[in-house]
Amino acid sequence: MIYLDNAATTMRKPQEVIDAVATAMGTLGNAGRGASSSAMGAARTIHECRERVARLLGCPRADHVAFAPNSTAALNCAINGLVGEGDRVVTTVLEHNSVLRPLNRLAAERGVLVEHVGCDEFGRLDMEELERLVVSGTRAVIVTGASNVTGNAVNVARVSRIAHAAGAVCVVDASQSAGIIPIDMVGQGLDVVCFTGHKALMGPQGTGGLAVAEGVDVRPWNVGGTGVHSFDPMQPEDWPTRLEAGTLNGHGLAGLTAGLEFLDANGGVKAMGEHEVAMARRLYEGVSDIEGVAVYGDWGTFSSDESPLRAGVLSLNVGDISSADVSDMLMQGWGIATRPGAHCAPLMHEALGTREQGVVRFSTSWFTTQEEIDMAIEAVREIAQG
Amino acid sequence: MIYLDNAATTMRKPQEVIDAVATAMGTLGNAGRGASSSAMGAARTIHECRERVARLLGCPRADHVAFAPNSTAALNCAINGLVGEGDRVVTTVLEHNSVLRPLNRLAAERGVLVEHVGCDEFGRLDMEELERLVVSGTRAVIVTGASNVTGNAVNVARVSRIAHAAGAVCVVDASQSAGIIPIDMVGQGLDVVCFTGHKALMGPQGTGGLAVAEGVDVRPWNVGGTGVHSFDPMQPEDWPTRLEAGTLNGHGLAGLTAGLEFLDANGGVKAMGEHEVAMARRLYEGVSDIEGVAVYGDWGTFSSDESPLRAGVLSLNVGDISSADVSDMLMQGWGIATRPGAHCAPLMHEALGTREQGVVRFSTSWFTTQEEIDMAIEAVREIAQG
Numbered sequence: 001m002i003y004l005d006n007a008a009t010t011m012r013k014p015q016e017v018i019d020a021v022a023t024a025m026g027t028l029g030n031a032g033r034g035a036s037s038s039a040m041g042a043a044r045t046i047h048e049c050r051e052r053v054a055r056l057l058g059c060p061r062a063d064h065v066a067f068a069p070n071s072t073a074a075l076n077c078a079i080n081g082l083v084g085e086g087d088r089v090v091t092t093v094l095e096h097n098s099v100l101r102p103l104n105r106l107a108a109e110r111g112v113l114v115e116h117v118g119c120d121e122f123g124r125l126d127m128e129e130l131e132r133l134v135v136s137g138t139r140a141v142i143v144t145g146a147s148n149v150t151g152n153a154v155n156v157a158r159v160s161r162i163a164h165a166a167g168a169v170c171v172v173d174a175s176q177s178a179g180i181i182p183i184d185m186v187g188q189g190l191d192v193v194c195f196t197g198h199k200a201l202m203g204p205q206g207t208g209g210l211a212v213a214e215g216v217d218v219r220p221w222n223v224g225g226t227g228v229h230s231f232d233p234m235q236p237e238d239w240p241t242r243l244e245a246g247t248l249n250g251h252g253l254a255g256l257t258a259g260l261e262f263l264d265a266n267g268g269v270k271a272m273g274e275h276e277v278a279m280a281r282r283l284y285e286g287v288s289d290i291e292g293v294a295v296y297g298d299w300g301t302f303s304s305d306e307s308p309l310r311a312g313v314l315s316l317n318v319g320d321i322s323s324a325d326v327s328d329m330l331m332q333g334w335g336i337a338t339r340p341g342a343h344c345a346p347l348m349h350e351a352l353g354t355r356e357q358g359v360v361r362f363s364t365s366w367f368t369t370q371e372e373i374d375m376a377i378e379a380v381r382e383i384a385q386g
Numbered sequence: 387m388i389y390l391d392n393a394a395t396t397m398r399k400p401q402e403v404i405d406a407v408a409t410a411m412g413t414l415g416n417a418g419r420g421a422s423s424s425a426m427g428a429a430r431t432i433h434e435c436r437e438r439v440a441r442l443l444g445c446p447r448a449d450h451v452a453f454a455p456n457s458t459a460a461l462n463c464a465i466n467g468l469v470g471e472g473d474r475v476v477t478t479v480l481e482h483n484s485v486l487r488p489l490n491r492l493a494a495e496r497g498v499l500v501e502h503v504g505c506d507e508f509g510r511l512d513m514e515e516l517e518r519l520v521v522s523g524t525r526a527v528i529v530t531g532a533s534n535v536t537g538n539a540v541n542v543a544r545v546s547r548i549a550h551a552a553g554a555v556c557v558v559d560a561s562q563s564a565g566i567i568p569i570d571m572v573g574q575g576l577d578v579v580c581f582t583g584h585k586a587l588m589g590p591q592g593t594g595g596l597a598v599a600e601g602v603d604v605r606p607w608n609v610g611g612t613g614v615h616s617f618d619p620m621q622p623e624d625w626p627t628r629l630e631a632g633t634l635n636g637h638g639l640a641g642l643t644a645g646l647e648f649l650d651a652n653g654g655v656k657a658m659g660e661h662e663v664a665m666a667r668r669l670y671e672g673v674s675d676i677e678g679v680a681v682y683g684d685w686g687t688f689s690s691d692e693s694p695l696r697a698g699v700l701s702l703n704v705g706d707i708s709s710a711d712v713s714d715m716l717m718q719g720w721g722i723a724t725r726p727g728a729h730c731a732p733l734m735h736e737a738l739g740t741r742e743q744g745v746v747r748f749s750t751s752w753f754t755t756q757e758e759i760d761m762a763i764e765a766v767r768e769i770a771q772g
Contacts, residue, residue, distance in 0.1 A: 003415070009633060039391070069632070098631065098632060206592035206593075327422075337425070342616035
């Protein structure tokens with residue numbers, strides 16, 4: 001199988017990651033629960049992961065990295081922990097339902113006003129509208145680091161400047177960008193970065209979290225056992241405990257640590273991201289001229305910027321064939337795994353005009369080869385030629 | 387090391403569980419995201435786990451088993467999804483902070499009235515007080531299946547009869563009971579059972595969930611991407627999607643499935659629970675007569691019931707030595723891993739009079755041997771003799 005659904009999960013993990021999880025499953029106790037060598041080993045494993053994530057994201061304090069089972073849980077924690085009754089929030093039509101639905105619920109149940117910044121037909125965020133909507137008194141600006149439909153990055157440093165000028169915090173959903181596009185919380189002025197472990201960071205499913213800048217108050221979401229301050233009736237205030245109730249996934253985090261080591265060993269985010277984007281660009285160059293094929297997003301052709309920052313994602317449609325049918329043909333005819341449909345980003349599809357058809361999304365990883373991309377190009381060509 | 391901290395996490399996992407996770411990490415895509423063979427494989431793996439958990443708990447509908455990263459997350463989901471503004475809830479002093487803290491927050495922020503049923507000096511729940519407190523109009527009765535401090539089981543069938551007579555739902559925290567004490571949601575009348583995968587179910591950390599009886603409405607807690615109904619602005623109502631936003635831990639759930647197969651292959655919950663309790667009882671018989679040793683909980687000596695249902699947990703203190711010091715001595719002198727302190731169960735310690743000293747908890751697993759227990763007895767004897 002040619003696996004090109006890495007934006008959903010990187011199916012192929014480095015052997016080191018698998019080995020790290022297997023080893024952890026035979027040795028780890030429960031971090032923060034007791035002082036036995038096994039419990040201490042678990043605590044060390046988790047602390048090492050915290051430090052590596054902090055370095056990856058440019059977060060000055062490792063104890064401000066809190067783990068969660070995926071970026072959806074991290075976003076629920078961040079959004080519900082930052083936004084309160086009657087607040088004003090600005091987000092974008094590029095967002096995934098993991099941002100949209102928590103905000104929709106706050107709008108329905110807590111009188112939160114949510115504004116959605118639009119984009120053009122290529123999926124490029126309307127920065128001028130963003131500037132207009134982020135008025136003084138806005139509590140939070142919540143944006144994706146890169147669209148999971150077009151792959152295009154958002155200039156999060158610019159968003160954060162606009163947010164801070166209005167007194168708002170800037171929250172980034174880095175599900176598609178962490179590990180591919182460099183992130184620097186201090187340099188870019190990001191207040192909260194939510195990430196997942198099982199995509200470009202090469203970790204196992206069940207890992208992820210949020211990194212929070214110093215001085216930013218995120219209220220606890222899940223509360224419960226913490227192994228410390230047992231007699232406090234409320235969740236303790238300390239970091240990262242305040243955002244981490246219950247037993248952490250030490251086995252998974254051992255794997256995430258190995259994934260981050262793998263990134264470092266292969267040149268870091270820059271080198272790995274470049275490969276992933278180069279593979280997506282090769283696909284773009286191969287399919288964009290095929291008659292009947294529509295490619296979505298900004299590939300530099302349309303913008304003054306020759307090479308816009310992006311993730312390794314290419315979405316397309318072939319004529320008016322439903323994206324599900326194209327995806328099925330790719331799997332059955334060529335063994336190519338892609339993902340069709342709406343990709344949990346409803347407003348993006350409204351903007352791109354693909355609500356009914358969906359899009360066929362190809363997404364690359366470090367392990368994607370030129371040969372696999374060339375096969376995908378050939379497959380799309382044959383499908384387009386009927 | 388002699389690992390006797392299995393109530394925190396079963397450090398030793400069956401090799402089949404480790405293998406299942408390692409295999410999954412090389413083959414699984416993202417369940418519910420696409421129709422590729424890898425995505426379908428992930429969906430099958432997760433569905434099989436759902437079916438096995440449903441059988442384990444006597445839950446008639448596998449689709450009413452929703453996964454969560456641990457029982458704390460499951461309890462936050464259940465409690466916040468069932469209890470609303472101004473409701474009345476009855477719980478017990480036996481509970482873990484994963485029950486107490488979500489309720490304390492609802493009391494502080496949503497005007498929820500929370501009553502705590504007491505226990506006697508042996509940690510036995512005061513069922514008469516429970517009957518008095520569960521008045522008509524009570525929304526939920528939330529009890530542990532077995533105390534994580536004394537190991538004693540609660541008669542959840544009786545609690546559920548009392549709850550239902552008052553029109554309340556019965557929620558059980560099965561963190562310490564699932565896999566050791568048989569659970570039958572239909573037979574025992576349980577409305578919600580929250581469980582964790584990484585203890586007696588032999589699964590990896592990062593797994594757990596809640597099983598919900600038909601007709602019981604648990605509102606979504608985390609909301610976000612679901613891979614279906616992408617254009618619905620709110621979390622879809624379908625089971626189990628309503629309670630499962632974001633990418634599930636397919637790798638971990640493959641391991642949990644293998645853990646549940648391991649249970650079945652070794653005689654099921656009954657046989658495995660009997661071994662775990664027999665090992666704890668052997669420890670009880672060895673240490674209870676040692677001068678200066680105080681053992682907590684009901685071991686049948688004090689009750690009309692010769693063999694009360696329990697988990698494989700024994701908590702003790704030696705004279706007035708702090709539990710942390712005893713636990714350290716056990717680790718350093720004999721390589722025995724136990725857990726000292728308050729075990730996130732503050733009200734239980736108030737009831738047992740161990741708030742300051744904490745307790746040294748020994749907890750067994752299927753892999754615990756008589757020789758290990760005899761070594762632990764000898765170690766406690768030597769510590770007690772100074």
